Amino acid sequence: MVIEVKNIRRSFRSPKKTEGWKGAFELLLHPKYKEHEALKGINFTLEAGSFNGLIGANGAGKTTLLKILSGLIPPSSGEARVLGYDPFKRSLPFRKQIALVMGQKAQLWWDLPALDAFDLLKAIYEIPDRQYQERLTHLSELLDVKTHLHTQIRRLSLGERMKMELIGAIIHWPRVIFLDEPTIGLDVLAAHKLREFLKIFNAKEKATVILTSHNMDDIEKLCSRVLILRSGELIFDGCPDGLTRKGEVSLRIRLLENPTRSVLASATGLPENAIQETSPNPDETKVIHFNIKQDQIVSVLQALMKQFQVIDMGIEELSLETVIQRLYEGDSTKP
Amino acid sequence: MKLQWRLAALKNGFREATAYRIEFLFEIVGSAFVPAATQFVLWYALFQTGGASQIAGLSYSEMLHYTFVSLLFSQVRGGDHDFELQEMIRSGQLSNSLLRPVGVVEFIYLRGVAPRLFIAAFCLALGMIFSIYLGFSPMRLLGAMFLALIGNIIHYQIGAALSTTAFLWEEAYSILMVKNMIVNLLSGELIPLNLFPSSLQWIWKSTPFYLYVYGPTQYALGRWTHSEYLLQLGIAMIWIMAASLAIHLTWRLGMKRYLSLGG
Structure with a gap:
């Protein structure tokens, strides 16, 4: 190897700088430090x-x-x-x-x-x-x-x-x-x-x-x-x-309701880590991505339509960029 | 000791310093003009206008000789490569040099000193010509220039050790500036150091700065004996060793704190 x-x-220690005169004097006379763990x-x-x-x-x-x-x-x-x-x-x-x-x-x-x-x-x-x-x-x-x-x-x-x-x-x-x-x-x-x-x-x-x-x-x-x-x-x-498994697509859905991921998981029968949520704007409803195989599209859609009102939908190819973008955004979702 | 990269660093430094010819010439002439003009005005005021015949045992013509000869050596003393080092530490640019298989402090020195060596050769030639008219020994001038070059090394070494405060406080510019101001006064660039009151002579004697300009000038003008010169060379060597030790210790400590910022 x-x-x-x-x-x-690896962690770094850096001085904590607060705004204004008070912050400037504090930094000069009694600096405070914050620890950041980079790795x-x-x-x-x-x-x-x-x-x-x-x-x-x-x-x-x-x-x-x-x-x-x-x-x-x-x-x-x-x-x-x-x-x-x-x-x-x-x-x-x-x-x-x-x-x-x-x-x-x-x-x-x-x-x-x-x-x-x-x-x-x-x-x-x-x-x-x-x-x-x-x-x-x-x-x-x-x-x-x-x-x-x-x-x-x-x-x-x-x-x-x-x-x-x-x-x-x-x-x-x-x-x-x-x-x-x-x-x-x-x-x-x-x-x-x-x-x-x-x-x-x-x-x-x-x-x-x-x-x-x-x-x-x-x-x-x-x-x-x-x-x-x-x-x-x-x-x-x-x-x-x-990261981009063959035959997988991303089913993009917007619903009128605002269900949690666990609710969506039980409604569709998919594992929670196959579902990701993003909010383009705070005022808009969440966009939900279901990472599924192509032959699952119909059954997942039917399951969702039974319980929720779909207001927008689309099918996207899973590009590496999309997958990684989601990974960056996600807090708990791991591939 | 590998000579190849050292010679290449000198050549490279010289090429960089002379990349802009007008800037290079202005740097030499411009930096000499202000201290020379200050001293000429001062000596004229004291001797011609004020009517003094001698100051600290020196006559008007001796003062003018001092001013002229000291200019030759003060041009060799300069160089701001210690500032370059502190900036490299601060900005994280040091990382590039750290990964090359050469010593960073020496590498920066060699690149920075290259134009000074050229200036030293030029000043030496100029001094040789004028020695004929002013009546001082060319051999003494040669020895004096050697001492001035040793002074250049010490000056950089002190700067290199001080620049490591940038590891600690991220900025060492002010420290280096203050050092340079002290050097201006205590090297003999602005006034001959024997003008200091006798009770304060210990100040410049306890620093190595007098070896940069005052010492070489004294030797060139025949005011130091050969044995005094050899003694001062020995003292210069001790300063080099002490400064090397200081660089070794401060850089070792500093590297533990280096963050390689900016990337």
Whole structure:
């Protein structure tokens, strides 16, 4: 196993800031702190060469987990091993074999052309001349940025810059790559190109990749395994197909009445976890989603119409995005 | 000790500093202009207008020589890469450097010092030319520039240790600013340190700041003997070792508190 995570917990303490003058003086003279648990006992292992998606809503703990695995911060408790190393010790051999790309943090130097930055990275990672030239040619061609290598980073478009960041991050051929929202802010074409590149690189070089993204296309097209975090807990660990089971649809219904989930469950004979409720507006009635097989549609509808008045209905394909959106929204529903 | 990445970091830092040529030249000339003008006006007022013949044993021409020579070394002292470090800690940008297989503090120093080395070479050449007219030894100037470069290291080391307060309080800008203000006064950039009252001389003698500008100037102008110079070099080495220890301890403690914010 390349990555092993055992019961990792991480909490943060931050000053409690209240508004107004009183709050300002309180913070100055007698600051109060609040504790926030970002990760709550996470366990998983990842195999060498696998492409893994780490997803969750904002604040779910994804970046915290990546920071722990890359050795930037230690866990409050529990144990993480990456390539057999304790990440937080940040030993030289460990640092030479990993890469972290943060979509929101530039690693290259803005006022210099990318080529200057790559030259420095070549020296830092002690990459032999020939190998460096081969890799640079290969990566810049694959990402289609060969003509921009001499351009100052700050003059590049966001997409081109992100591609340069990626080249800079992997020019040393890391065995483990952490990608934190690499397609953030990219247009469809640039994101597609980046995904294609990651796919090829992973398949060819057998590097283990952990990718966090809010773009479900990234997850669907790249990841063979998905880990979903919700409020610091790992609520799903498996292949993306496991989330969108074949032949399943979502029956969307709005009723005049406002029955609870348990009432709906007993009326339809479905388990409660197959029923989800969302409220588009506080004034409107709830929208209820029944995740059922196609051949159950008629019987569920008949059962509902016997007891309630249906005011709106529709049938939706269960896309990964829909499933994950529901998972984020749900408090107790687990897949 | 691996030389390859260190040389590459120097080259990279120099390339970055000179990416904007006009800005680079203005930084050198502009930062020299204000202290030089202040001192020239001050000495003129005291000697020419005020009628003083000597101040702290120095004549008007000796004061002007001090002002000119000290300018050469005060240009070497500068650099704000300790500010860069504190900003990196505060913003979480430090994360990028932490994951590279090189020491962060040294890496930032090498990238930051590169333009200073160029300035030192330029100032040395300028000083050599003027030494012919002003009558001081080129060899002494060379030794003095070496001491000024050692001073540059100490200056950064102190800044690097102080910047770790950003791990604790998230912001170390004011501390570094105050340090720089103290350095301005106690390095001999603004006035020769022998102008301090004798009862207060201990203040500048108990800091390493005088090794940045005052010490090199004294040696270049022949006011320090060779043995005094060697003694001061030894003291500089002790400061380097003490500052290295301070960096090691403060960074070790600081890293335990690092949150890598902003991502």
